[in-house]
Amino acid sequence: MAPDGSRRPPAPRRRGAVLEDAILRAAAEILTESGVPALTMDEVARRAGTNKNALYRRWPNRVALGVAAYRRLAAAETAPPDTGSLRGDALEMLRRANSTWSSPYGEILRGLIAAAGGAPELLAELRDPAAEDAQGAAWLALLGRAVERGEAAPGAVHPRVASAPLALLRNEYVLLGFPAVSDDILTEIVDEVFLPLVRGRGPRPGGT
Incomplete structure (x- = not known):
């Protein structure tokens, strides 16, 4: 009434x-x-x-x-930064992802992973192919700029290389259960894994 x-x-x-x-x-x-x-x-x-x-x-x-x-x-930040160096760009990308995943949205994601109980169909649904494609494109873009600056060889612009930093960060959350990842770990991922991987893809332009 x-x-x-x-x-x-x-x-x-x-x-x-x-x-x-x-x-x-x-x-x-x-x-x-x-x-x-x-x-x-x-x-x-x-x-x-x-x-x-x-x-x-x-x-x-x-x-x-x-x-x-x-x-x-879920809404990922996908515009690639341009700090002037591959190291700076990679750190900024990881810091963005870390900020999102350690936010309340990240807590929701971890809760859903736990509630899914390992059901593969539900875990697959938690993937957002569009967001992942956009993230991959952003990492490939910053690798492409690194080639243009002479920081990397063209062979470094590869999807497997581009996906490595986020895969390692995701491991800290999903497998190790960290509620947030320290900046020291982000720096370690970039300096100890990502940059050596990039440099191992061949000589830099103009190098030997």
């Missing part, structure tokens, strides 16, 4: 993409506010103004829904 006693018209029934958007928005809000433990199908349905059946028709359980909501939240 409306405040004046008249009957309100029924709310329009949402379907398809509109309803799915409302559900994912509600789930993302819960993850941001309270983390993975607070994410329940009941609470998401309540916030989205729908019933649990609408959720279960789209996602088999709360973890699958949480993964979908996390992918909605």
